[in-house]
Amino acid sequence: MNALTAKILVSDERPSVRARALLEEMTLAEKIGQMSQVEATHGYAPDYLGERLRAGQVGSIINNVDVEIVNEAQRIAVEESRLGIPLLVGRDVIHGFKTIMPIPLGLAATWNPDLVREGARVAALEASRCGVNWTFAPMIDIARDPRWGRIAESFGECVLLTSALGAAMVEGFQGDDLGEPGSIAACAKHFAGYGAVESGRDYATTNIPDTKLRNVYFRPFHAAVEAGVSTLMTSFSDLNGVPATGNSYILEDVLRGEWGFDGFVVSDWDSIRQLQIHGLTENDKDSAFEAANAGVDMEMAGDAYSTHLLSLVEEGRVELETIDRAVLSILTLKFGLGLFEKPYTEPQLLPEFGSKRALSAAREAALQSVVLLKNDDAVLPLKKSALKSLAVIGPLADARYEQLGTWIFDGDEELSITPWQAIQDMVGDDVELRHVRAMANSRGRVNPEFDVAAEAAAECDATLLFLGEESILSGEAHSRADIGLPGDQVELVHRVRAAGKPVIAVILAGRPLTLSDVVDSVDAILYAWHPGTMGGPAIADLVFGMEAPSGKLPATFPRLVGQIPIYYSQKNGGKPPSKDNVVHIDDIDTFAPQTSLGMSAFHLDTCFTPLFPFGHGLSYTEFAYDNVRVSAEEIRLGDTLTVSVDLSNRGDIEAEEVAQLYTRDVVGSITRPVKELKGFRRVRLAPGETRTVSFDLHTDDLSFYGRDGERRIEPGLFHAWIAGSCDAESRTEFRIVD
Numbered sequence: 001m002n003a004l005t006a007k008i009l010v011s012d013e014r015p016s017v018r019a020r021a022l023l024e025e026m027t028l029a030e031k032i033g034q035m036s037q038v039e040a041t042h043g044y045a046p047d048y049l050g051e052r053l054r055a056g057q058v059g060s061i062i063n064n065v066d067v068e069i070v071n072e073a074q075r076i077a078v079e080e081s082r083l084g085i086p087l088l089v090g091r092d093v094i095h096g097f098k099t100i101m102p103i104p105l106g107l108a109a110t111w112n113p114d115l116v117r118e119g120a121r122v123a124a125l126e127a128s129r130c131g132v133n134w135t136f137a138p139m140i141d142i143a144r145d146p147r148w149g150r151i152a153e154s155f156g157e158c159v160l161l162t163s164a165l166g167a168a169m170v171e172g173f174q175g176d177d178l179g180e181p182g183s184i185a186a187c188a189k190h191f192a193g194y195g196a197v198e199s200g201r202d203y204a205t206t207n208i209p210d211t212k213l214r215n216v217y218f219r220p221f222h223a224a225v226e227a228g229v230s231t232l233m234t235s236f237s238d239l240n241g242v243p244a245t246g247n248s249y250i251l252e253d254v255l256r257g258e259w260g261f262d263g264f265v266v267s268d269w270d271s272i273r274q275l276q277i278h279g280l281t282e283n284d285k286d287s288a289f290e291a292a293n294a295g296v297d298m299e300m301a302g303d304a305y306s307t308h309l310l311s312l313v314e315e316g317r318v319e320l321e322t323i324d325r326a327v328l329s330i331l332t333l334k335f336g337l338g339l340f341e342k343p344y345t346e347p348q349l350l351p352e353f354g355s356k357r358a359l360s361a362a363r364e365a366a367l368q369s370v371v372l373l374k375n376d377d378a379v380l381p382l383k384k385s386a387l388k389s390l391a392v393i394g395p396l397a398d399a400r401y402e403q404l405g406t407w408i409f410d411g412d413e414e415l416s417i418t419p420w421q422a423i424q425d426m427v428g429d430d431v432e433l434r435h436v437r438a439m440a441n442s443r444g445r446v447n448p449e450f451d452v453a454a455e456a457a458a459e460c461d462a463t464l465l466f467l468g469e470e471s472i473l474s475g476e477a478h479s480r481a482d483i484g485l486p487g488d489q490v491e492l493v494h495r496v497r498a499a500g501k502p503v504i505a506v507i508l509a510g511r512p513l514t515l516s517d518v519v520d521s522v523d524a525i526l527y528a529w530h531p532g533t534m535g536g537p538a539i540a541d542l543v544f545g546m547e548a549p550s551g552k553l554p555a556t557f558p559r560l561v562g563q564i565p566i567y568y569s570q571k572n573g574g575k576p577p578s579k580d581n582v583v584h585i586d587d588i589d590t591f592a593p594q595t596s597l598g599m600s601a602f603h604l605d606t607c608f609t610p611l612f613p614f615g616h617g618l619s620y621t622e623f624a625y626d627n628v629r630v631s632a633e634e635i636r637l638g639d640t641l642t643v644s645v646d647l648s649n650r651g652d653i654e655a656e657e658v659a660q661l662y663t664r665d666v667v668g669s670i671t672r673p674v675k676e677l678k679g680f681r682r683v684r685l686a687p688g689e690t691r692t693v694s695f696d697l698h699t700d701d702l703s704f705y706g707r708d709g710e711r712r713i714e715p716g717l718f719h720a721w722i723a724g725s726c727d728a729e730s731r732t733e734f735r736i737v738d
């Protein structure tokens with residue numbers, strides 16, 4: 001440790017005060033060094049990284065999780081650079097590190113912030129073993145287009161659900177105290193609007209009116225800031241003509257000006273230099289100028305800052321104050337993480353990879369993430385005693401890697417337990433099992449194995465068909481235009497159906513798929529997303545009724561791609577469709593052509609409703625919602641009212657239900673969505689039990705941003721529903737009065 005670091009160490013002060021003291025000792029070049037993150041995939045050798053570390057030119061490294069290399073890089077930074085400033089060690093820990101949770105979209109289907117928090121905590125503990133102290137999660141981009149591959153990394157379409165789960169993930173990573181061993185800094189990404197890319201093509205343009213930015217896309221980020229997130233990442237995308245990485249409106253005016261964020265903003269991977277490719281700048285120097293002045297504090301993986309910031313400051317194009325503010329917040333985080341005291345990771349002080357705690361969080365999350373989409377004639381759960389034989393068919397029944405899903409740099413597939421393994425363990429010798437993979441991967445075509453599969457289906461009492469997408473079909477840069485089951489899976493379903501026995505589809509996928517081609521050809525569908533390490537045991541528990549499904553859709557399932565965007569919180573419009581004002585293309589009378597075909601907002605060739613709505617998810621029991629009521633018919637601004645319902649378990653098994661509160665602001669100075677989720681709760685009920693479920697609703701919860709960009713609550717009539725999906729029927733109402 002050098003003398004200066006020692007001096008700053010002895011002072012017993014807050015991180016920001018210590019950071020300021022250190023800042024005063026720094027040269028401009030050293031400050032710019034802190035604003036640069038360097039890719040360390042190949043370690044500190046080749047020596048250019050070692051030299052840069054010694055010269056104080058690196059604030060953070062990314063993408064090396066070899067403990068020895070990371071500790072050596074820290075050693076060089078701490079012992080051999082002039083100021084001895086430790087490094088932020090960044091890594092994408094998106095849904096687990098070695099032990100993998102369901103993909104974030106699956107985590108969202110749990111509607112369980114406690115589980116999301118615990119999943120992030122165990123991921124942080126595992127990642128810390130390797131010296132990671134900063135991760136690039138949660139991804140809280142609202143995603144309303146299932147073609148977009150990164151919907152897998154999101155919490156889906158809903159503002160409230162994304163905000164709640166994003167905040168929980170931040171809390172899980174950062175813990176109660178960032179300085180504790182096992183806490184890592186979180187990064188809310190990608191600010192802002194990334195999920196709205198045109199036609200779901202990753203990196204494409206976004207055009208989002210300000211009221212929508214504020215009422216939809218910004219809100220989860222505001223919630224993350226309120227939850228204390230340390231950092232934010234910019235989006236790759238162009239936002240209303242100004243790429244997010246050069247967009248001072250979002251980074252300065254809103255994030256810092258309005259929300260008071262005092263952490264720091266990192267670019268996305270080389271997204272500063274990409275400002276030139278966008279056509280915003282002519283060269284890297286201008287890109288550095290735009291990004292720095294827009295409020296990007298650290299450059300991820302590029303060299304625009306390290307090459308050009310110094311001269312930009314000398315030329316007066318970037319103020320020294322801008323640099324100081326950036327460096328201050330970077331150093332504050334480093335002090336907050338306790339890196340000056342403990343720069344090195346000590347794996348032996350942290351739990352093993354794949355610990356009991358991690359595996360149990362992964363199993364519970366997988367269990368709660370699975371959504372029972374349909375279950376004709378209560379074909380599920382299967383009863384071992386009533387079954388002599390079972391066919392287990394499909395490319396994803398026994399695929400340790402594929403079940404982990406996208407963005408799992410460090411995931412250990414050796415820890416995975418597949419459905420096929422778990423089903424064998426579950427049934428032992430009681431049921432004769434036949435396993436036919438049928439396709440090498442999810443994109444496979446018709447082949448002779450289809451005959452073997454059809455034969456197995458015919459010879460067994462029932463078939464479990466494991467379908468969906470392998471992991472590479474979703475995630476970054478993996479968008480699809482056709483989101484049906486890939487390859488010839490539809491044909492496989494039809495061949496198996498033809499055997500005439502019960503068919504249960506278990507679908508593993510990174511997005512909502514369009515299932516119209518198969519939905520009527522199977523008796524039940526369990527939608528398991530990519531369920532992670534413990535997906536197998538969770539699925540086996542559900543199939544055989546050890547547990548009842550309780551997942552709920554965090555995103556709407558369209559019937560056809562052409563319906564996209566389709567989401568529950570849409571606006572009513574002036575001509576909303578209903579059963580009475582739509583016409584189907586097959587019903588147009590050719591011989592007496594009608595001039596008017598319904599005159600409402602619908603497609604002629606499909607139904608105006610989705611295949612499965614947001615919030616949908618069945619159980620093995622039946623839940624009933626009765627007597628939705630409010631505690632007061634009128635409330636004043638600033639008051640709270642309670643909305644309640646009697647929730648009953650009418651079946652004969654214990655099960656969990658996610659009760660969902662929706663409201664509609666009937667008249668607004670800007671039009672308001674037909675429904676907005678305002679609360680949700682998991683409730684476990686014994687057979688025959690009825691319980692009152694209540695939600696407090698403060699008038700602030702009903703606020704929105706108006707035409708002037710200001711937050712407001714407008715007096716007037718509100719509708720409220722509590723139900724098991726957004727397809728809620730019985731409603732109550734109340735008024736806000738002045």
Ligand code: BGC
Pocket residue numbers: 092136189268269476
């Ligand atoms: C992604 C980010 C990610 C970064 C580092 C980029 O391509 O957009 O979300 O954090 O890479 O891996």
